[in-house]
Amino acid sequence: MLCAEEKLTEMLREGGVDFTATLPCDRIKGLLGLVSRGFFHVPLTREEEGVGICAGAALTGKRPAMFIQNSGIGNMINALLSLTGFYGLPLAVFVSHRGVYKEKIAAQAPMGLKLPGILRGAGIGFTAIDSASDLALVPKILEKVYLKNRIHAFLLSPALWEGSKLKIEGNFLEAGRKRGGPPLAGSFGSPKMVKTLSKNLDRYGILSAIWPFLEEKAVVCNLGFPSRELYHIGHRPSHFYMLGSMGMATPVGLGIALSDTNSSKEVVVIDGDGSLLMNPGTLATAACLSGGKNLTILAVDNGAYGSTGNQPTLTAGCIDLGAVAKGFGLETVKAEGEKELANALGRKTKGPKFIHALALPGNRDVPVIPLGHMEIKREFMEFLRGF
Numbered sequence: 001m002l003c004a005e006e007k008l009t010e011m012l013r014e015g016g017v018d019f020t021a022t023l024p025c026d027r028i029k030g031l032l033g034l035v036s037r038g039f040f041h042v043p044l045t046r047e048e049e050g051v052g053i054c055a056g057a058a059l060t061g062k063r064p065a066m067f068i069q070n071s072g073i074g075n076m077i078n079a080l081l082s083l084t085g086f087y088g089l090p091l092a093v094f095v096s097h098r099g100v101y102k103e104k105i106a107a108q109a110p111m112g113l114k115l116p117g118i119l120r121g122a123g124i125g126f127t128a129i130d131s132a133s134d135l136a137l138v139p140k141i142l143e144k145v146y147l148k149n150r151i152h153a154f155l156l157s158p159a160l161w162e163g164s165k166l167k168i169e170g171n172f173l174e175a176g177r178k179r180g181g182p183p184l185a186g187s188f189g190s191p192k193m194v195k196t197l198s199k200n201l202d203r204y205g206i207l208s209a210i211w212p213f214l215e216e217k218a219v220v221c222n223l224g225f226p227s228r229e230l231y232h233i234g235h236r237p238s239h240f241y242m243l244g245s246m247g248m249a250t251p252v253g254l255g256i257a258l259s260d261t262n263s264s265k266e267v268v269v270i271d272g273d274g275s276l277l278m279n280p281g282t283l284a285t286a287a288c289l290s291g292g293k294n295l296t297i298l299a300v301d302n303g304a305y306g307s308t309g310n311q312p313t314l315t316a317g318c319i320d321l322g323a324v325a326k327g328f329g330l331e332t333v334k335a336e337g338e339k340e341l342a343n344a345l346g347r348k349t350k351g352p353k354f355i356h357a358l359a360l361p362g363n364r365d366v367p368v369i370p371l372g373h374m375e376i377k378r379e380f381m382e383f384l385r386g387f
């Protein structure tokens with residue numbers, strides 16, 4: 001018997017889908033594994049970019065489909081309306097619908113709960129797929145999408161995958177390594193190797209190594225496992241844990257640093273390669289403003305969307321994140337291993353500093369942060385008041 005992920009991919013094939021673009025969500029990692037191996041597949045840096053790429057593909061007569069988390073709809077909405085919808089191009093969007101069913105992460109609720117209203121308000125058709133039997137609705141709608149040039153969102157409840165027998169083959173990086181680093185199916189447009197960036201420390205190892213040096217500094221930490229791991233290593237009121245809003249850790253840190261007009265106190269952002277690639281413009285903003293000299297951006301580059309199942313990001317392919325930061329004009333230090341990380345943190349720079357911390361992929365099995373978001377904010381603001 002086929003599991004829900006296999007049934008859906010069969011329907012996509014029968015519906016003529018021939019171009020896919022994905023940005024991961026933990027809850028659809030099995031589906032993403034099948035899609036990335038079975039179809040022409042573009043791994044995205046930002047959901048909005050996928051709308052443009054799929055519009056281009058549709059202009060050539062392709063039948064594009066995107067696979068994303070509902071938070072990504074927030075990043076896509078303008079392009080969906082002013083590009084795909086405006087020019088009457090087809091796009092099927094398969095959305096991992098978070099925040100509504102057995103959700104452990106409170107920050108998923110605001111977008112998840114409001115999603116139907118947002119789509120309704122935008123005039124975008126959508127269908128809730130809450131169980132395997134609802135999958136029967138997909139083929140007819142998909143046909144309409146491509147024949148009538150419509151946008152349609154399929155809201156995939158996590159309930160759909162409950163009890164799924166799909167065996168996720170390790171993670172994408174493991175799969176790449178086991179095969180000796182061959183290309184992922186159709187990924188990156190042209191074949192690129194999947195490389196591991198470090199043989200040394202994983203994210204937890206890096207966070208443990210830098211933890212003693214973070215005392216008295218304002219720390220803004222990336223969402224997902226980075227924040228969970230930092231909390232587990234040792235909570236301080238000076239930590240602002242991002243519980244959602246991928247791509248916003250560095251902007252938040254920059255805002256804090258810019259507000260300290262004497263640049264007297266240090267602000268450290270612990271960010272990730274996936275999150276920085278989603279919003280790289282912020283590196284340009286940080287580099288070119290005259291303030292924010294007290295900002296350190298520590299990019300834990302594990303070459304993967306670690307928190308959602310270690311799907312490779314482009315830094316595991318062809319992008320050197322340190323070179324990107326340097327290209328924008330940031331003072332950049334590469335660091336691997338405990339000593340280099342300590343030296344990099346201690347190094348004095350004239351402007352904002354970018355530490356390119358190379359990491360092994362992987363997450364430690366630590367629970368979600370027990371603090372509420374308002375408590376995190378209160379503690380952190382109190383710490384900043386004494387800043």
Ligand SMILES: Cc1ncc(C[n+]2csc(CCOP(=O)(O)OP(=O)(O)O)c2C)c(N)n1
Pocket residue numbers: 023024025026047069071072075203222223224225226244245246271272273274275276300302304305306307308313
């Ligand atoms: C707009 C948006 N798209 C997708 C997600 C799902 N998501 C949460 S964490 C994450 C991976 C972040 O990867 P990276 O910044 O490299 O950090 P890592 O977990 O690897 O340390 C993704 C894709 C999200 N929260 N928001």
